[in-house]
Amino acid sequence: MELRLKKEYPKVQLESLDNLWFQVSGTICNIACRHCFNNSSPANHTFEFMTLKNCKPYIDEAVKMGVKEFYFTGGEPFANKELLQILELVLQFGPATVLTNGMLIREDTAVKLKKISSDSIYTLEFRISLDGYTEEMNDNIRGKGVFKKAMYGIKLLYEHGFLPIITVTKTWEELEENKVLNGFIETLKENGYERPRIKILPSIKIGQEALRTKGYKSYEYVYEEMLHDYDASQLICSNSRLVTSKGVYVCPILVESEDANLGNTLDEASKGYALKHQACYTCYLYGAICSNFYSKGRDA
Amino acid sequence: MHKKVALFGGVYSNHLALEEVIKDAQRRKVDEIYCLGDLGAFGPNPNKVFPLLIKNKIKVVAGNYDNSIGNRLGDCQCGYTDPRDNYFAKLSYDYTYKNTSEEFKAWMKELPSELRLEIGKYKVLLCHGSPRKTNEFLWETTTPSHFLEKLCLDYNADIICATHTGIHWNRKLHDDKYFINVGVIGRPENDGNTFVGYTILEVDDDKMNIQYTSVEYDYKKLAEEIRKEKLPDEFVETILTGWWTTCLEVLPGKERIKGKY
Numbered sequence: 001m002e003l004r005l006k007k008e009y010p011k012v013q014l015e016s017l018d019n020l021w022f023q024v025s026g027t028i029c030n031i032a033c034r035h036c037f038n039n040s041s042p043a044n045h046t047f048e049f050m051t052l053k054n055c056k057p058y059i060d061e062a063v064k065m066g067v068k069e070f071y072f073t074g075g076e077p078f079a080n081k082e083l084l085q086i087l088e089l090v091l092q093f094g095p096a097t098v099l100t101n102g103m104l105i106r107e108d109t110a111v112k113l114k115k116i117s118s119d120s121i122y123t124l125e126f127r128i129s130l131d132g133y134t135e136e137m138n139d140n141i142r143g144k145g146v147f148k149k150a151m152y153g154i155k156l157l158y159e160h161g162f163l164p165i166i167t168v169t170k171t172w173e174e175l176e177e178n179k180v181l182n183g184f185i186e187t188l189k190e191n192g193y194e195r196p197r198i199k200i201l202p203s204i205k206i207g208q209e210a211l212r213t214k215g216y217k218s219y220e221y222v223y224e225e226m227l228h229d230y231d232a233s234q235l236i237c238s239n240s241r242l243v244t245s246k247g248v249y250v251c252p253i254l255v256e257s258e259d260a261n262l263g264n265t266l267d268e269a270s271k272g273y274a275l276k277h278q279a280c281y282t283c284y285l286y287g288a289i290c291s292n293f294y295s296k297g298r299d300a
Numbered sequence: 301m302h303k304k305v306a307l308f309g310g311v312y313s314n315h316l317a318l319e320e321v322i323k324d325a326q327r328r329k330v331d332e333i334y335c336l337g338d339l340g341a342f343g344p345n346p347n348k349v350f351p352l353l354i355k356n357k358i359k360v361v362a363g364n365y366d367n368s369i370g371n372r373l374g375d376c377q378c379g380y381t382d383p384r385d386n387y388f389a390k391l392s393y394d395y396t397y398k399n400t401s402e403e404f405k406a407w408m409k410e411l412p413s414e415l416r417l418e419i420g421k422y423k424v425l426l427c428h429g430s431p432r433k434t435n436e437f438l439w440e441t442t443t444p445s446h447f448l449e450k451l452c453l454d455y456n457a458d459i460i461c462a463t464h465t466g467i468h469w470n471r472k473l474h475d476d477k478y479f480i481n482v483g484v485i486g487r488p489e490n491d492g493n494t495f496v497g498y499t500i501l502e503v504d505d506d507k508m509n510i511q512y513t514s515v516e517y518d519y520k521k522l523a524e525e526i527r528k529e530k531l532p533d534e535f536v537e538t539i540l541t542g543w544w545t546t547c548l549e550v551l552p553g554k555e556r557i558k559g560k561y
Contacts, residue, residue, distance in 0.1 A: 063444075063446050066446060066451075068444060094446075094447070095442040095552065123442055162557075163557055197549065
């Protein structure tokens with residue numbers, strides 16, 4: 001990724017650690033999507049799986065810091081055999097959200113998830129990515145056979161008492177928004193998910209998506225003056241950190257940037273971060289893109 | 301030492317429910333009544349709320365809605381991120397803004413963002429969303445106990461009372477600390493009931509009790525008034541059925557699944 005040559009980048013401080021993210025399956029995924037911003041795939045071992053033992057000290061440290069929510073991403077979190085044990089542990093402390101493609105969820109997984117969820121006073125959420133409301137549209141981006149398996153995972157979760165949030169990366173024009181949204185709602189209902197929740201995400205033009213969309217324009221950076229009168233609490237770097245097999249990163253988006261690795265503990269990673277990447281521009285424009293609907297950070 | 305206070309939030313222009321809640325609290329002989337903000341939204345004729353609050357000496361904390369209207373902002377700062385939620389929030393805000401008198405707006409501008417009370421040995425902090433952010437949602441299933449304990453410590457309080465979400469709950473924390481979401485009286489709690497409710501906090505010689513009280517009001521009359529003002533049918537349906545029809549996407553999964561939509 002291209003770095004801006006200007007010497008001073010606007011710096012965002014970690015105001016409070018509200019959200020702790022785990023890249024729980026590293027960059028290992030059962031599929032290889034055309035728009036994946038961190039190039040996850042079955043063969044990408046840049047980041048490895050995290051074990052329950054790896055996660056535990058970070059959970060303890062985050063609880064002491066007053067963390068509000070836990071998020072699990074990858075790669076594909078369900079590829080990690082220890083995911084359920086990790087979820088069981090964090091749900092003793094707070095709510096958890098798993099970002100998944102839904103394909104590896106089977107009947108027995110859904111039964112276990114239901115049990116784990118009902119044993120906790122906190123919410124367990126699933127965010128399942130889809131990229132089209134027809135098999136053809138979706139599989140064109142995410143790979144052959146993905147649509148059917150994802151729909152099955154969604155149906156299983158719904159049948160076991162969950163209301164997964166379907167996340168869709170925006171690849172259509174504004175005028176088509178209603179048509180696309182209705183398409184998703186109808187398809188999900190037809191496939192047994194009667195009360196779909198849908199969250200539209202902007203596309204982050206790095207990784208595979210940079211190749212697909214020709215990336216950012218040369219001026220698309222966050223400049224110092226752009227943060228004046230701007231609610232920086234919308235930016236994930238002001239309220240979150242990401243734990244990976246290689247240490248703690250500023251956010252889930254910038255895992256391929258060396259400078260985004262802030263240390264080995266959450267304490268070390270509590271320092272501020274300069275918004276020097278073009279992906280920061282997408283966060284700046286859309287805000288709160290990584291959190292659930294109800295998760296807003298504190299005042300800047 | 302004995303003290304009994306009534307606490308509610310989210311009036312949402314529901315002046316009929318407000319009247320009944322005040323009567324109920326007075327009948328139960330509370331010493332003081334507190335409103336934790338969001339006087340407008342969803343309901344009709346916002347100016348009917350203001351005289352009831354003044355006449356009954358109700359102390360009010362500013363909600364995000366009151367802050368927006370008082371400071372003449374363009375939107376309600378409700379904290380929604382979903383387009384449909386924002387569509388209905390805007391409709392409701394534009395109506396409320398247009399129909400709120402200048403006098404009421406000026407009064408709202410002066411409301412404090414928090415109030416502090418000492419009841420017996422307890423330091424009580426009253427706020428709208430959370431002590432750190434007016435429009436922060438503190439839902440029962442997404443708010444960790446250690447997080448609330450940290451808020452008590454950071455903001456030097458034994459009992460934190462908030463509202464904003466629209467569904468009441470409370471939790472006893474370590475070290476005799478408490479969090480209370482006092483509920484709202486403007487719309488039912490998305491459970492298929494048409495009544496609303498408020499919280500009574502009672503302290504008797506350092507022994508405290510939290511009680512949530514349901515209150516019936518003439519919801520059919522309110523629905524008629526909403527219709528007359530040509531506000532969306534979705535708002536009428538919520539009042540008549542007790543199920544939320546809008547501003548749903550902010551609900552966490554465990555709260556959402558209990559509703560109809």
